Amino acid sequence: MHFLELRHAQCEPPAAYSPVLESYGDVQTVLLGTDPLPAHRRFDAVIVMGGPMGVGDQGEVEWLASEIEYIRDLVESDVPVWGVCLGSQLLAAALGARVYTGAVPEVGVEEITLTVEGRQDPVWGGLPSTFPAMQWHSDTFDIPNGAVRLAGSAKYPNQLFR
Incomplete structure (x- = not known):
């Protein structure tokens, strides 16, 4: 399997989730604000981690809006998305919920x-x-x-x- 991890801060990795993900396959990590989002959507699942910012910080954190759109595109492409902390807020926003x-x-x-x-x-x-x-x-x-x-x-x- 091929997983994508969207990380918002280097110090906020999947931690205990990592060995589980790695036991099922390959994990590609993207550090938001540093690495570009992959152009393709060929992942078996995506995990969106936490971070110090919030959905309301889109004016200060330039890549948040594009990440929300990226998550929306993943969901619309039937890619499972698991949001943790900030990741759950981003997923909720991508699905049209108020954050x-x-x-x-x-x-x-x-x-x-x-x-x-x-x-x-x-x-x-x-x-x-x-x-x-x-x-x-x-x-x-x-x-x-x-x-x-x-x-x-x-x-x-x-x-x-x-």
Whole structure:
């Protein structure tokens, strides 16, 4: 398999996800702001990582808008896209959902609770119904039309969608 990793900061790699991805195939990493996005869309899946910026920073971070368009094109081409942290916000924006600053920051280890749909999900359903996750954000998103909410926290109910 051939995976694409979109990375927003050198210090924010897929970490524990890397050995899993590499066990299934080749991973091509693009460091946004440094490397160009690949012209082709021939990937088996794409993972979009986190970063210190937000969707609302498109005026200051020149490549964010083109990345959102790139993600939209991937989805429209039926390429699976997995967004982590900022990546989930970018995916939500690419699918037409509102991304905005929440009421309070969520920093530290917080409990995430799977929804009924999350507990039945083939990827996430094997986790406990509540589990700890590292959080460091104040942005959030609405669930895109046609998507299913899979998990949330007390401060941010939209943490995970399919």
